[in-house]
Amino acid sequence: MTSDEAAIASNDAAHAAVPGRNYKLPSDIDQLMAVFGAQMRLYSKSKIVIGFIIIALVIPILVYSGAAETIIKGAADASPSPSYLLILLPLFIIAIPAMMAGRILSSEFRNRTAYLLFTLPVSRHIYYFGKFLAAFVLSAGVFAMAYAFAVICGSGYGLSYPNDVLGSFVMCTAGVFALTAMAYGLSTYFKNGSTGLVIAIMIFLPFIVLILKALTGDIGFFNPDYTGSVWDPLMTLPPFTGYQALYMIDHGVGGMFLGELYSTFLGPYSTVVYVAVSMIWGVLFLLLGMLNVNKKEL
Amino acid sequence: MTNAIDVNALTKSFGSFTAVHNVNMTVKKGEYMGLLGPNGAGKSTMLKVITGMLSPTSGSTSVNGIDCRDHRRAMETVGCVIETPECYPNFTPTEVLSYVGKLRGITGPGLNARIREVLDEVRMWEWRDKPIGKFSKGMKQRVTLAQALMPDPDILILDEPTSGLDPRGMVEVREILKGLKRDNRSLLVSTHMLNEVSEVCNSVTVIRRGQVILSDNVKELLRKNTGNVTLEVYVRNSITQEFMDALRRFDNVVAAERTDENSFTARFSGNDDREGIVELVKRHDLKLFSLNQKGSDLESLYLSLTGEEDKDDIR
Ligand SMILES: Nc1ncnc2c1ncn2[C@@H]1O[C@H](COP(=O)(O)OP(=O)(O)OP(=O)(O)O)[C@@H](O)[C@H]1O
Numbered sequence A: 001m002t003s004d005e006a007a008i009a010s011n012d013a014a015h016a017a018v019p020g021r022n023y024k025l026p027s028d029i030d031q032l033m034a035v036f037g038a039q040m041r042l043y044s045k046s047k048i049v050i051g052f053i054i055i056a057l058v059i060p061i062l063v064y065s066g067a068a069e070t071i072i073k074g075a076a077d078a079s080p081s082p083s084y085l086l087i088l089l090p091l092f093i094i095a096i097p098a099m100m101a102g103r104i105l106s107s108e109f110r111n112r113t114a115y116l117l118f119t120l121p122v123s124r125h126i127y128y129f130g131k132f133l134a135a136f137v138l139s140a141g142v143f144a145m146a147y148a149f150a151v152i153c154g155s156g157y158g159l160s161y162p163n164d165v166l167g168s169f170v171m172c173t174a175g176v177f178a179l180t181a182m183a184y185g186l187s188t189y190f191k192n193g194s195t196g197l198v199i200a201i202m203i204f205l206p207f208i209v210l211i212l213k214a215l216t217g218d219i220g221f222f223n224p225d226y227t228g229s230v231w232d233p234l235m236t237l238p239p240f241t242g243y244q245a246l247y248m249i250d251h252g253v254g255g256m257f258l259g260e261l262y263s264t265f266l267g268p269y270s271t272v273v274y275v276a277v278s279m280i281w282g283v284l285f286l287l288l289g290m291l292n293v294n295k296k297e298l
Numbered sequence B: 001m002t003n004a005i006d007v008n009a010l011t012k013s014f015g016s017f018t019a020v021h022n023v024n025m026t027v028k029k030g031e032y033m034g035l036l037g038p039n040g041a042g043k044s045t046m047l048k049v050i051t052g053m054l055s056p057t058s059g060s061t062s063v064n065g066i067d068c069r070d071h072r073r074a075m076e077t078v079g080c081v082i083e084t085p086e087c088y089p090n091f092t093p094t095e096v097l098s099y100v101g102k103l104r105g106i107t108g109p110g111l112n113a114r115i116r117e118v119l120d121e122v123r124m125w126e127w128r129d130k131p132i133g134k135f136s137k138g139m140k141q142r143v144t145l146a147q148a149l150m151p152d153p154d155i156l157i158l159d160e161p162t163s164g165l166d167p168r169g170m171v172e173v174r175e176i177l178k179g180l181k182r183d184n185r186s187l188l189v190s191t192h193m194l195n196e197v198s199e200v201c202n203s204v205t206v207i208r209r210g211q212v213i214l215s216d217n218v219k220e221l222l223r224k225n226t227g228n229v230t231l232e233v234y235v236r237n238s239i240t241q242e243f244m245d246a247l248r249r250f251d252n253v254v255a256a257e258r259t260d261e262n263s264f265t266a267r268f269s270g271n272d273d274r275e276g277i278v279e280l281v282k283r284h285d286l287k288l289f290s291l292n293q294k295g296s297d298l299e300s301l302y303l304s305l306t307g308e309e310d311k312d313d314i315r
C-alpha cells in the first residue's frame, strides 16, 4: 500500500466532511505535469520498457567487467578504449527513443483511452506535449545514466578521456530529442505507432548516405575538385548523431559500425551545427504530429 | 437562466454522409434528458460534438452558455462517458481517478476523499487497488462512470451507459444513475432502450436518421399516447384465418399479425378494448391462454414514430 492509498483507507473522517466542491481548473502547466506523471507511471508498469532500459545501462558494466569485452571489442582493437563502453550508442540512440515514443500516443486512440481523456477539460496540446515530455525525459535519462556508467567504469580501466565527453553527451541528447520527436510525431499518422518504421529508416539512412558519398564525392561524379562530398551536410542529420557522439570520445571507434570508410567522414562540422540541426528536425516533427492530433476526430 | 446544454442547428457530415442534420435541442438545468434513437441515428455523433471529440460541420453547441469550441472551459463542470471509453488496463481505479482528479484541479486530501466518494457511489470501492485490465465489462463501465463523477458535475453526458452489459449489470447501472439525481444537476443520456428513458429521465428527444422527430416531457408524452399499445395473445387451439380477418376489422386495431399457430399480436391506436378482444376470441371458439401488453407504452409510441423497419433495434 502506498502512502496515498493508506491515507484514503484511513480517511473516513475526511470522507464525511468534504468541503464545498469548488474545484478550480488547474493551469496548463499543472495539467501538463499531471499528464507527464501519468505517462511516467505507465512506463514504470511496462515490462518491455524496463527491460530495454536495463539492457542499455548494463552494457558499460558488462564491458567493464570483461564479460562482453571479448565479444564486442575483441577483434577490432587490442588496446581498450573508453568509447567501447558506449559501443552500441548509434543503435540505441535510434531504438530507445523509437520504443519510448513510437506507440504511446497511437495506443491511446487504438485502446480508446483517448475517448475518456479527450472529453476532460484539458486542451489536446497538453496531452500531446505532456506525453512527449515524458518520452524525452525517460530516453534522455537512460543515455545520461549510460554515459555516467561509462565514465565511472572507464576510470576503472585507468583511462582518461582525452576527447570531448561532455560535448559528446550534449550531441547525444540533441539526437535523442530529434529522434524522440520524430517517432512521436510520426506515430500520430499510424494506427500501430511508428516504432518499427523509425528504427528501419534511421538505421538504413546512414548506409544510403554512405553509398551516395562513395558514388559521388569520392568518385568525383558531381565535382571532381571537391575534396569533401556534396553529401556531407547530410551527416549532420539525427541518425548520425550516435556515430558522431562516439567519434567525439574516440575517433577510432565512431566508425566501427560502418567500417573505416565511414570514420573518415565523421566530424567535419562543429557540435553546434549538429545540435541545431537536431533541434530543428525535432521541432518540425513535433509540429507535424500536433497538427494531426488537433484535427483528429474520434 | 442559461440552459445546461444547447444544440443549435447542428449538422455533422462524414464525407458525403450526413449523420446529424440540422438538430436543435435544449437541456434545461435540472432536466434529465433521454436521447432516444435506433442504431446509427446519430446519438453518439451529437454527444461527441458537444464533448469536443468531433467538430461540427455547421451549427453550434454550448454548455452552460459556453460555446463547446472553448473545450477547456465548457467541460469544466461536465462529466462524460462517450462510446465505452477505456481506462489504462495497468492502472487501478485509484490511479485513474487521481489522474482525472489532478487534471480537473482536485488536489490534496480532498482528492482522496473524493475518490472514495465516487467509488462508493458506483460501488467499486473494494476494487480500488486492482488493475482495471482484469475487470469485467460492467466493472470497467462503473469505473468510467466514477471518472465522470469526479468533479461532482452539474452536467452528466452519458452515451449508452448500459450497452454491452448483462441484464443484472444493466439494472445495477440504472440504479446508480437514479441515485445520481441532484438539484440542478442535468443529465443527457443516449440510449436505444425505452425503459431506460422512462425509468431514469423526465424528458425525451427522439432522433432518427440524424433528425429530431419528437421532443417532450416523458410523463406528458405517455399521457397523450395512452392506448397506443400492442397486445400479445396466446390461445390453446389453432388460430383461424376468419379470426384474423375479424381481428383486423376490430375497433382501433391498426395492425394484426399471427405470430404462431397459437398466438397473435394486435396493435392499437387509441383505446385498446381488451374485454372486446377476449369476447372475440371466445366467439371464434378459441380458448384464451394469456393476454399481455407487449413492451411499454413508450415502446409502441416509439415504433409508430420511427417506423416498423427499425423494430429490430428495440430491445
Ligand atoms: N467517423 C465516422 N465516419 C463515417 N461515418 C460515421 C462516423 N461516425 C459515425 N458515422 C456514421 O454516422 C451515423 C451515426 O452514427 P452514431 O454513432 O452517431 O449513431 P448512434 O445513434 O450512436 O448509434 P448506436 O446506437 O449504434 O451507437 C452512422 O450511420 C455511422 O455509420
Ligand SMILES: [Mg+2]
Residues within 6 Å of the ligand: B043, B044, B045, B083, B159, B160
Ligand atoms: Mg452510439
